[in-house]
Amino acid sequence: xxxxxxxxxxPIVTITGVVHLVRGALVDAAVFLAVAAALAVDGTxxxxxxxxxxxxxxxxxxxxxxxQxxxxQxxxxQxxxTPAGSTPGGPTAAGxxxxGPTAAGxxxxxxPLLVPPSAxxxxxxxxxxxxxxxxxxxxxxxxxxALGVSWLVTAWPQPARPQVTGPQVTGPQVTGPQxxxxxPTEPARDxxxxxxxxxxxxxxxLGWCLVELVSFLHEVGRDxxxxxxxxFSSLIGPVLDNRxxxxxxxxxxxxxxxALVRIARRAARG
Amino acid sequence: MTSRALTIxxxxxxxxxxxxxxxxxxLASARVERLSAVLLRMxxxxxPRIVILLAWWWVGWHFLAFAGSA
Numbered sequence: 001x002x003x004x005x006x007x008x009x010x011p012i013v014t015i016t017g018v019v020h021l022v023r024g025a026l027v028d029a030a031v032f033l034a035v036a037a038a039l040a041v042d043g044t045x046x047x048x049x050x051x052x053x054x055x056x057x058x059x060x061x062x063x064x065x066x067x068q069x070x071x072x073q074x075x076x077x078q079x080x081x082t083p084a085g086s087t088p089g090g091p092t093a094a095g096x097x098x099x100g101p102t103a104a105g106x107x108x109x110x111x112p113l114l115v116p117p118s119a120x121x122x123x124x125x126x127x128x129x130x131x132x133x134x135x136x137x138x139x140x141x142x143x144x145x146a147l148g149v150s151w152l153v154t155a156w157p158q159p160a161r162p163q164v165t166g167p168q169v170t171g172p173q174v175t176g177p178q179x180x181x182x183x184p185t186e187p188a189r190d191x192x193x194x195x196x197x198x199x200x201x202x203x204x205x206l207g208w209c210l211v212e213l214v215s216f217l218h219e220v221g222r223d224x225x226x227x228x229x230x231x232f233s234s235l236i237g238p239v240l241d242n243r244x245x246x247x248x249x250x251x252x253x254x255x256x257x258x259a260l261v262r263i264a265r266r267a268a269r270g
Numbered sequence: 271m272t273s274r275a276l277t278i279x280x281x282x283x284x285x286x287x288x289x290x291x292x293x294x295x296x297l298a299s300a301r302v303e304r305l306s307a308v309l310l311r312m313x314x315x316x317x318p319r320i321v322i323l324l325a326w327w328w329v330g331w332h333f334l335a336f337a338g339s340a
Binding site: 009042151158263266 | 272273274278280281284291300302303305306308309310311315316317318320322324326327329331332333334
């Protein structure tokens with residue numbers, strides 16, 4: 001299921017940008033639509049850059065063919081059924097023992113903290129400085145915008161291509177297993193049955209989006225939430241006017257961003 | 271129950287559910303993948319990776335920056 005969700009990334013960003021446009025949030029719309037356009041253009045360029053093994057193409061060269069058993073298939077860039085714990089990101093993200101069902105059932109081992117205490121303390125300190133000025137001021141806006149740019153730039157690179165380690169094609173005959181390059185457009189596959197489930201996370205996110213969508217459609221006007229169907233923003237906004245809550249929320253947002261950037265960099269490294 | 275109360279209850283239920291899910295996923299016997307592992311798996315491809323960060327950034331932008339509230 002996650003593979004299909006991934007394929008919808010660009011349409012989701014585009015639709016969100018259009019929604020922002022409709023609600024009159026022009027900056028938000030510009031950011032989302034620009035990112036969607038950049039992803040689309042870059043995705044097209046990536047497809048043109050994907051290297052192909054030399055030599056004649058046979059049925060066995062297709063991604064679903066027998067060469068899938070090549071030496072690189074068990075490598076780090078195969079985002080499919082490979083348990084996350086076996087990636088080069090290794091034990092940090094998903095735990096080293098996530099190797100599918102065992103007699104005792106699937107397990108996820110311990111992992112280092114995505115947000116170490118030093119990063120949490122740094123986030124709390126920055127949040128303290130920012131929260132002192134309250135919301136919606138110039139300093140806060142500049143910091144948030146700068147963080148957004150730096151996060152996106154950091155997360156943009158694609159994983160490096162693997163080194164060619166298998167036997168080379170020397171002529172029209174394919175004599176051995178061939179390297180398999182990561183295919184940017186190939187949808188990742190879901191883990192086989194019996195592995196740990198990810199669908200509860202997707203269900204929760206979808207449920208939240210559904211409730212928010214219903215509330216959004218009941219909005220009286222732009223940013224004027226319906227009393228009967230309040231949006232999440234209209235419920236949370238007033239709570240954030242309290243400086244202590246703002247500080248806590250800002251600390252969580254900064255620390256969460258730090259964790260996501262670490263995950264993104266780890267994934268980008270392959 | 272009014273529509274407002276129902277809407278708030280839905281948000282609360284999802285919030286509580288997410289916390290419970292997160293706690294459950296960290297148990298040794300859990301059959302639910304950890305959120306960090308799900309995100310890492312999604313982030314192996316550029317587009318979802320950017321979408322995840324863009325969504326998180328927008329949360330801050332919307333609630334904190336003056337241009338985000340306009």
